[in-house]
Amino acid sequence: MNARRVVITGLGVISPYGIGADNYWNNLVKGNSAAKMIDTFDASGLPTQFAAPVPLDDQQLDHLVENQKSTKTMSRAIKLAVISAQEAAKNSGLDFNLTDPFRVGVSIGAGGLGLWDLEHSKNMLQIVIDSTEEENKLCYAKVWQNQLTRVHPLTSLKALPNMAAAHIAINYNARGHCQTITTACTSSTQAIGEAYRLIKYDTADVVITGGSDSMVNPNGMIAFSMLGVISKNNAEFENAARPFDKRRDGFMVGEGSVVFILEEYEHCRKRNGNPLAEILGYASTCDAYRLTDEPAEAWGAREAMRLVLDEAMVNPEEVDSINAHGTGTQMNDKNETFAIKKIFKDHAYRIPVNSTKSMVGHLVAAAGAIELTACVKSLQQQVIHPTINYLVPDPDCDLDYVPNQCRETAVKLVLSNSFGFGGQNACLLIKSI
Amino acid sequence: MTHNYTDNKIFTIIQDIIVEALRIDPSKVEPDARFIIDLGTESIDVLDIRFRIEAAFGFKISDGEVKRHIGEDLTAKEIEEKFTVGSLIDYVKERLAEKETV
Numbered sequence: 001m002n003a004r005r006v007v008i009t010g011l012g013v014i015s016p017y018g019i020g021a022d023n024y025w026n027n028l029v030k031g032n033s034a035a036k037m038i039d040t041f042d043a044s045g046l047p048t049q050f051a052a053p054v055p056l057d058d059q060q061l062d063h064l065v066e067n068q069k070s071t072k073t074m075s076r077a078i079k080l081a082v083i084s085a086q087e088a089a090k091n092s093g094l095d096f097n098l099t100d101p102f103r104v105g106v107s108i109g110a111g112g113l114g115l116w117d118l119e120h121s122k123n124m125l126q127i128v129i130d131s132t133e134e135e136n137k138l139c140y141a142k143v144w145q146n147q148l149t150r151v152h153p154l155t156s157l158k159a160l161p162n163m164a165a166a167h168i169a170i171n172y173n174a175r176g177h178c179q180t181i182t183t184a185c186t187s188s189t190q191a192i193g194e195a196y197r198l199i200k201y202d203t204a205d206v207v208i209t210g211g212s213d214s215m216v217n218p219n220g221m222i223a224f225s226m227l228g229v230i231s232k233n234n235a236e237f238e239n240a241a242r243p244f245d246k247r248r249d250g251f252m253v254g255e256g257s258v259v260f261i262l263e264e265y266e267h268c269r270k271r272n273g274n275p276l277a278e279i280l281g282y283a284s285t286c287d288a289y290r291l292t293d294e295p296a297e298a299w300g301a302r303e304a305m306r307l308v309l310d311e312a313m314v315n316p317e318e319v320d321s322i323n324a325h326g327t328g329t330q331m332n333d334k335n336e337t338f339a340i341k342k343i344f345k346d347h348a349y350r351i352p353v354n355s356t357k358s359m360v361g362h363l364v365a366a367a368g369a370i371e372l373t374a375c376v377k378s379l380q381q382q383v384i385h386p387t388i389n390y391l392v393p394d395p396d397c398d399l400d401y402v403p404n405q406c407r408e409t410a411v412k413l414v415l416s417n418s419f420g421f422g423g424q425n426a427c428l429l430i431k432s433i
Numbered sequence: 434m435t436h437n438y439t440d441n442k443i444f445t446i447i448q449d450i451i452v453e454a455l456r457i458d459p460s461k462v463e464p465d466a467r468f469i470i471d472l473g474t475e476s477i478d479v480l481d482i483r484f485r486i487e488a489a490f491g492f493k494i495s496d497g498e499v500k501r502h503i504g505e506d507l508t509a510k511e512i513e514e515k516f517t518v519g520s521l522i523d524y525v526k527e528r529l530a531e532k533e534t535v
Contacts, residue, residue, distance in 0.1 A: 153483075
């Protein structure tokens with residue numbers, strides 16, 4: 001039996017630049033930074049006061065959701081996922097009514113942090129303020145009682161990590177395997193990779209997959225600040241996200257969602273679908289080392305890259321470009337460079353290695369998906385977007401990072417890397433079709 | 434102390450709540466409209482409407498209370514038929530009248 005091939009046939013994007021895949025790509029190739037000073041809440045007391053949020057408020061997002069009633073059960077991240085799924089489903093041209101619903105799956109990378117959305121945080125703080133007794137002493141019993149009457153009963157549905165996938169499944173009658181992957185920065189890469197496996201190993205013919213996250217809120221910014229992983233360069237916020245640059249001091253938090261439609265190749269061909277790219281391989285490993293530190297030997301990252309090349313039966317020399325995890329932390333960029341050199345050897349110096357995070361920041365659970373989008377576009381347009389804000393080389397990061405200007409070049413095979421807290425490592429390899 | 438809600442006011446508040454919770458056209462909110470059969474109400478919508486009614490009128494609705502108001506020992510199908518906008522309006526009016534006698 002011939003091996004089943006997996007192609008991407010639909011794409012929907014909400015990025016820090018706004019709505020749409022073309023809008024996203026056009027900004028990437030121009031090297032436009034999506035960084036802005038945070039204006040949705042008062043961040044003046046925080047060490048990091050800038051980010052790359054989606055430039056649409058909650059009301060604007062609500063209006064874009066086709067099933068209006070469902071918005072009351074959606075966190076901001078879920079809304080982003082549902083809206084990008086709408087675009088992906090539409091431009092795939094796939095008629096879900098003509099597809100066996102039990103052969104349509106869903107696989108979404110999610111953070112499940114709906115309770116960190118700004119409105120809920122504000123509501124909770126007001127409840128706490130209103131739950132004090134004499135001498136301003138907090139009465140916890142009152143806090144819990146006040147929650148019962150003042151927190152909407154459906155709030156918990158916004159917090160469950162699997163709700164984005166559930167909404168998407170409902171919207172497209174996807175009755176097959178439905179899963180949610182929450183593995184920090186590798187969530188959507190793994191979701192897409194597992195979706196690829198569902199089709200490859202004949203569990204599904206179509207999988208709606210991708211990722212979404214929304215952490216440009218007080219709790220998200222505080223969480224990353226306390227871990228010391230985000231840039232504090234407020235004075236130069238537009239240039240602060242500088243992966244592989246010697247001056248880098250952490251990543252910029254981004255926000256957004258990407259959903260792909262993955263389809264078995266013959267299924268696509270029979271309906272005269274238009275494949276955008278083919279997925280050749282996926283691999284996932286765990287460092288099993290520490291929660292946030294990466295081992296200097298980068299054994300997990302190296303093995304993930306080795307495995308994905310092995311699965312695709314591709315030699316390292318055949319890879320035309322690498323979309324790095326490239327966060328802009330001192331540790332990741334150095335370790336990732338080391339890992340790439342170990343796997344690709346001399347060829348590492350010939351492969352362009354770019355970082356999407358230099359422009360849109362780190363979309364966390366959606367990072368892998370938005371970066372794979374850049375890879376797909378690279379294959380379609382034969383252009384590699386730049387790593388911007390790269391001015392001062394670092395001897396420990398000595399590869400070709402496509403500094404500051406995009407590059408027109410033949411691109412047939414692209415590797416996308418994602419590495420996450422918990423020692424997660426995930427890679428996808430895609431090729432033009 | 435009597436409550437200040439006219440019948441029209443009660444209807445308007447409930448109509449607004451249903452429109453907001455179910456995202457339907459106000460014209461669909463008629464006394465005979467059955468929540469589940471006609472207005473597509475799901476179980477989470479019932480929770481939502483209950484929460485909004487409690488906030489709007491200032492009384493608590495305990496679990497199963499509205500169902501008991503509609504009728505005891507009803508089958509699921511009978512409840513679907515009898516759980517109408519009108520039954521909810523009647524329930525709210527009863528509760529407001531109870532409040533005024535306290």
